[in-house]
Each structure stands twice: as C-alpha cells, then as structure tokens.
Amino acid sequence: xxxxxxxxxxxxxxxxxxxxxxxxxxxxxxxxxxxxxxxxxxxxxxxxxxxxxxxxxxxxxxxxxxxxxxxxxxxxxxxxxxxxxxxxxxxxxxxxxxxxxxxxxxxxxxxxxxxxxxxxxxxxxxxxxxxxxxxxxxxxxxxxxxxxxxxxxxxxxxxxxxxxxxxxxxxxxxxxxxxxxxxxxxxxxxxxxxxxxxxxxxxxxxxxxxxxxxxxxxxxxxxxxxxxxxxxxxxxxxxxxxxxxxxxxxxxxxxxxxxxxxxxxxxxxxxxxxxxxxxxxxxxxxxxxxxxxxxxxxxxxxxxxxxxxxxxxxxxxxxxxxxxxxxxxxxxxxxxxxxxxxxxxxxxxxxxxxxxxxxxxxxxxxxxxxxxxxxxxxxxxxxxxxxxxxxxxxxxxxxxxxxxxxxxxxxxxxxxxxxxxxxxxxxxxxxxxxxxxxxxxxxxxxxxxxxxxxxxxxxxxxxxxxxxxxxxxxxxxxxxxxxxxxxxxxxxxxxxxxxxxxxxxxxxxxxxxxxxxxxxxxxxxxxxxxxxxxxxxxxxxxxxxxxxxxxxxxxxxxxxxxxxxxxxxxxxxxxxxxxxxxxxxxxxxxxxxxxxxxxxxxxxxxxxxxxxxxxxxxxxxxxxxxxxxxxxxxxxxxxxxxxxxxxxxxxxxxxxxxxxxxxxxxxxxxxxxxxxxxxxxxx
Numbered sequence: 001x002x003x004x005x006x007x008x009x010x011x012x013x014x015x016x017x018x019x020x021x022x023x024x025x026x027x028x029x030x031x032x033x034x035x036x037x038x039x040x041x042x043x044x045x046x047x048x049x050x051x052x053x054x055x056x057x058x059x060x061x062x063x064x065x066x067x068x069x070x071x072x073x074x075x076x077x078x079x080x081x082x083x084x085x086x087x088x089x090x091x092x093x094x095x096x097x098x099x100x101x102x103x104x105x106x107x108x109x110x111x112x113x114x115x116x117x118x119x120x121x122x123x124x125x126x127x128x129x130x131x132x133x134x135x136x137x138x139x140x141x142x143x144x145x146x147x148x149x150x151x152x153x154x155x156x157x158x159x160x161x162x163x164x165x166x167x168x169x170x171x172x173x174x175x176x177x178x179x180x181x182x183x184x185x186x187x188x189x190x191x192x193x194x195x196x197x198x199x200x201x202x203x204x205x206x207x208x209x210x211x212x213x214x215x216x217x218x219x220x221x222x223x224x225x226x227x228x229x230x231x232x233x234x235x236x237x238x239x240x241x242x243x244x245x246x247x248x249x250x251x252x253x254x255x256x257x258x259x260x261x262x263x264x265x266x267x268x269x270x271x272x273x274x275x276x277x278x279x280x281x282x283x284x285x286x287x288x289x290x291x292x293x294x295x296x297x298x299x300x301x302x303x304x305x306x307x308x309x310x311x312x313x314x315x316x317x318x319x320x321x322x323x324x325x326x327x328x329x330x331x332x333x334x335x336x337x338x339x340x341x342x343x344x345x346x347x348x349x350x351x352x353x354x355x356x357x358x359x360x361x362x363x364x365x366x367x368x369x370x371x372x373x374x375x376x377x378x379x380x381x382x383x384x385x386x387x388x389x390x391x392x393x394x395x396x397x398x399x400x401x402x403x404x405x406x407x408x409x410x411x412x413x414x415x416x417x418x419x420x421x422x423x424x425x426x427x428x429x430x431x432x433x434x435x436x437x438x439x440x441x442x443x444x445x446x447x448x449x450x451x452x453x454x455x456x457x458x459x460x461x462x463x464x465x466x467x468x469x470x471x472x473x474x475x476x477x478x479x480x481x482x483x484x485x486x487x488x489x490x491x492x493x494x495x496x497x498x499x500x501x502x503x504x505x506x507x508x509x510x511x512x513x514x515x516x517x518x519x520x521x522x523x524x525x526x527x528x529x530x531x532x533x534x535x536x537x538x539x540x541x542x543x544x545x546x547x548x549x550x551x552x553x554x555x556x557x558x559x560x561x562x563x564x565x566x567x568x569x570x571x572x573x574x575x576x577x578x579x580x581x582x583x584x585x586x587x588x589x590x591x592x593x594x595x596x597x598x599x600x601x602x603x604x605x606x607x608x609x610x611x612x613x614x615x616x617x618x619x620x621x622x623x624x625x626x627x628x629x630x631x632x633x634x635x636x637x638x639x640x641x642x643x644x645x646x647x648x649x650x651x652x653x654x655x656x657x658x659x660x661x662x663x664x665x666x667x668x669x670x671x672x673x674x675x676x677x678x679x680x681x682x683x
Contacts, residue, residue, distance in 0.1 A: 007045060008027050009026050010023065012048075014054075017202065018055050018057075020049060020057070022059065022060045024064075024068075025062070025063025025064060026064075030064070031067055032064055032068065032070060033069070033070050034069065034072045034073060034117075034122075035072075035076055039089075039092070042096055043095075043096050043099075046103075047099075049103065050099065050103060056106075057108065057202075058105060058108070059201045060109050060110065060123075060126060062110075066112075067114045068123075069114075069116070071118050071119055072118040074146065074291055080280070087277075090152065090271075090275055091268075091272045093151070093152040094272060097121060097152055100122070100126065106205050106208045107125075107126045108129070108130060108201045111123060111129060111130065111132065111179075112134070112137065113132070113137055113138075114138050115131070116138065116176065120140060121150055121153055123139075124154060124158060127204075129187065129188040129190075130189060131183070131190070131191050132192070132197050133193050134179065134193075134194065137179040138178065139178075139182045140170055141155075143249070144171070144247070146287045146291060147249055147278060147285075147287040148275050148284055149171065149249045149271075151275030156262050156268055156271060157262075158171065159221075160222065160262040161186060161212065161214065162214055168253075172250040173241075173250075179191045186212050189212055222257075227257065231254050231258040235251060238250050238251065243520075243522075246522050246637070247283060248281060248283065249284075252274045282649075289642075290631055290638050293627060293631065294628070296625075300478075300479050300481065301454075301468075304469065304473075306466070307470075308332065308386045308467075308470075309385060310334075310380065310384045310385050311324070311333070311388065312337065312380040312383075312384035312387045313335070313387075313388045314337045314338075314390065315392075316347040317390065319444060320347070321336065321344070321346065321347025321348075322350065324372060325347065325351035325446075326354075326475060328355075328369075334371060334372050335378075336372060340376065344376070355369060358447075378408075381405065384410070385414065386414045386440075387409055388440060389405075389416065389418060393421065395427065398419065398427050399430045402430065403431065414471065416468060417438075417439050417440070418440060419439060420487075421542050421545050424438070424459075424460060428457060435459050435461035435464060437459075437460060438454065439453065439482075439484060440454060440471070441453040443633055450477055451629065452477045452478070452479055452480070453490065453629070454468045455483075455484050455488055457484040480629045480633070481620070483620070485549075486549040489614055489620055489630075490629055491546070492610060493630060494634055495542055495546055495552075496550070497606055498530065499558075500603055501514050502555040505575070512586055513588055513593055513599065514599055514603075520600065522639060523637055527603060531568065533569055535569075536562050536567045537562050569581065601658070604646075605658060605662065608643055608676070612647075627641065656676045
C-alpha cells in the first residue's frame, strides 16, 4: 500500500495498482454496525473519494477480524424523537449509497462473514460483490424481524438486481443465504475461498467487467404490467405466516413495490417514508425490545472461562439424542449412553440428518458424525467435562443415576439434569455434594429451540451454575437462569395455559376455535395443537406432577385420551386426527360460541396469573427475564414484547380484575392471594 488516510471509523489505503481500499473498522466495537456517526463520516469519505483522480477502482472491506457489516446500530432505533427525524436520516443514508453507486470508478464490496441489513444495502449500492466461500458468510435483509423494512435502498435495489420473486423471498421473511446461494441468485458476482478473496476483488476493481443483470423473466417481474398480478400472490404467501395487523412491514414492502416499482426517485422516497413510520409502530418497538432481551441472555455465561470439550449424555431418546447431536454439531466430542445399541441407533440417524441439513459438505458431516460416539458401557463418564442426564421423568431413577455418577465423574465435571419439572433439591438429596447438580433444561426440538433453562437449586454451587451457563453459550444457545421450583419457568407458565385450553373444550368450545383465537392473538400455534405436538402423554405426566404443587386439576379428557393411546401427532390422533403427520382440522361448527377475543383473553389471563406467581416466588430475577423466557421458549407473540410487558401495556390492575371476574362468572373460587400486586417491584 502506498498511501494511507484515516478517519474514526473508516480507513483508506491506496495500493500500487491505484486501487483504493476502504476499510470499515468501527471504533470501540468488536462488530461493524452502521450508526449515525458512522454514516455521516462515510458521507465525508465518499466526497473525498469522488474528488480523487488517481484511482482506478474502490474496494470496500471490513477492518474487523470477522464479519463485513452486521447492519444498523439497533440501539439508535429508540433515539428517534419523531417520524420526520427517522425519515430524514433514512433519506440521508439513501443519498450516501447513491453517491457510492454514482462513483465513476468500479466499486467492489469484498464480503467475508455476515453482510446484513444496512451492510447488505451498502453492498447492493456497489457495482460488484465478491464473497468468501465459508459457512460464516451470510447475506440478507432481515429488517422485518425488527418490525421495519430496509430503508437505505434495499427494497429497490435487490428486486432490480435479482428479480422480484427471489428478492421477495428474502425481504418478506428476513431469511439469510449462504455465499454459494447468493452467487446462484446473482446477489454476488464471485464466491471464492478466503485465500483468493482479495485477488477476486481486485479483478473486478481493475477489469470492470459487465455488471450482473437479471434474466429476461426475472426482469419482467418488476414491470408495471406484471406487478399488480404478482403482488396479491406475495401477500397471500406472507399472510399464511404473518398477519398485517401484527407484522405490517412485509406488507408495506409489497405495497411500495407494487405502486412504485424499482426505478426512479419515488421508489426510494416511499421506502424511506414507510420505514420511518414503521419505527414508531408498537410492533417495531416490541421487536426491538425482544432483540435486547435476546442480547441480554446471549451475554450470560459469555465471559466464564469454562471450556468444555467432552460432553457425555445419558439417555438416547428424542431429547437426549438430539442434545448429543447438537453438541457434536457445535464441535464438541460427545459420548451417548443408553442401555442397548438399539436405543442409540435412532438418535444417530436423526443426527446424520441434522448434520446434512446444517453442514451440507460431506466431509463436515462425517467429521460431526465422528464426534458423536455411541457408548453403551458409559466409558465417557470419567472423561467428560459436562454430563447431561436425559432419562425418563422419575425421581428415584434420577437419584440412583446421579449417586453413581458422583463417584465416576471427574471432580470438577458438571453434573446436569434435563428434567422438565422435578425440583433439583429433591434429586440432589442423595448426593454427598449436592452443590454439583445443576439443571440444563433443553426444549424440543433441540435444533430449533434456542432457549435453555439453567436451573439452580438451593444447594447448587454458584460456580457450577456459572459453568452451566458458559456451556450453553458455547453450544450457541441462550441460557435463562431460573430457580429450581416445580416446572421451573416455561413449563410452569405453559402447562396451566394448555390445561385451560382443554377446560374450554370440556365446556363445549371446539378445539379449532380455541386454536384460532390464540393464532389471532399472535401465538405460533394454538394450545390444543401445541398439546398434540408435545405429546399428550408428556402433557399428562407434567400436569400430574405440577398439580401436586400448583393446586391445578388435570382434565379427565386428557387422562382418557392417554389411556386410549391417543397421544397426539406421534400416534396419529389426539385432540385432532393426523394423516402422514399433517393435522386434519375439522370445520368450525355452527353455534353460539364465545368470541375469539374472549377465548384468547381467558387463556392469556390464566398464563399471566401464573407468570406473576413466578415473579412473586422469584423463579426468575425480573420481568424482563420472564418475558425473554416466554418469547424464546414458547414463541409467545413476539410483537407483544412478552407477557409481563403485554400486561403493563394493557394495564395490570385492569387485567387482574378481569381475571377475577371471569373466575366468579364460572363459579370458581377466588383465592385470597396477593394477586398481581408484586408487579411494581418485580416486573
């Protein structure tokens, strides 16, 4: 490099071939994100570059060790004072990116690692894009996940580059793609190994080959004549997964595109104005809240120095086998134990499918399979850093197992139970050192459910709990610290909600109506479908156990179905009938049924009652952690910000009085409890 120029967040170097390298290295941050200060400085940088006559091309690259640009600085989303301010900032960003596109020399985005949101929009404004062929390289416009849509030209440039159909698949869902997929779509011009990345970038900067253009049919999708026919199809597909009143952003993308297309100032203007308005929607504000809740959980255990490399899992059933597979996927050596090889074999088959889905490359799949070792005799116990018990829910069986493990395991190995409901201080009562036992409670399916409850009993050592949090972090999961009590947090709140759904059925309300009410509320599935999906036998087992502590009544219909072997989706029949794993929903019968809103109110209020009980009892530290647990552990309507936040927005006292009134109308006893009066201190 022959010439260097520095700014706070950007660094300019000019090499011997007269190629200008613009490195983004955000000051005081480990990851590149685009803040107002960064963008204003970029404006000055572009002005300086435009004045240069001694350069042949520009390459924009990351100055960080990993990642190109993660997107906008989300903390600034909460600082806008009004819509006009937001729109003004968005338009300024559009102008900066347009000036990059208008530079008279070739501009290349050299992408290694993530290229998301505003970073993807910057790359789209460049003339060429080259990307590293690596699993860590992910490209996309995930703004809808935060309740907004791209606002720096992304909704205009992406359809223009690859056609509306493929662009909408990414923008409307927030889905990211690998470098190889991006190459096939035309999002990037070249996908190469890291050792060739700089050379590829320089080729495009110096040779200035023809720019990518979509094919004839892809280009036709953006035409004024075709857009009115495609837009309804896009809306229909989106409506199947999200309601406009809950998630307006993707529908706004479609409307803007249909009306203004992908050329001209009006398209950019409408993008900025609609995005600016979305910043102030309740959906955006709550999804941003969810983001920071997620970041809080991600930070737990991150700084602990515990670095486990060998995990031993006991119990190769669906849960235990999938925990073992996930740990192997994340690079751990795993030994999986069960009574006989025939019990381990199905787990290995599921693991193979998981590895193929996630890793793609045959050699990487084989490496993961090599890390997952069947271990009937339990030889791995003595070498393991973490031992996870995932056998059936029986107190005596777990006590017997952990009593033996205490003698066999390394002195500092973490002894963990995956129990879903049994308090740790009942299990650890047989141990010489009860402080060694911690709960590490995964949710099913393990490969999709990011939340893991880390359960601390009264006798659990603080260091053991800290190690458990670190382990969860190192397998790319988010830990939720909870106190050991019946059902912990998620099952404790979820089970009364599910049972209330069964009670509604017993009162004559059709299951399909109950489910529809909660889908309208924003849950990913209704309580009856959820019970069938979890398995009615598991629901009954947990309900029977929790009923001893929570003064709950197990509905006879649930017991009857389990006795008949109708366990839900896995047996082909439960509350619903299933064919080839797909639910056959009956038509909603005619009748004088309660409104959907009254049904959802009853179910949600039952959930809230249990949630506030958890806060009073200190199951979690505060209301934010409770909200995080329910959002990431159950899918509680993310756009509502969690149950406690939802209660606050509706009025806690008003909702409690509504709950009491409902119970009185049903002739149920209203316990003389402190109700939800702990909310001021704990929520």
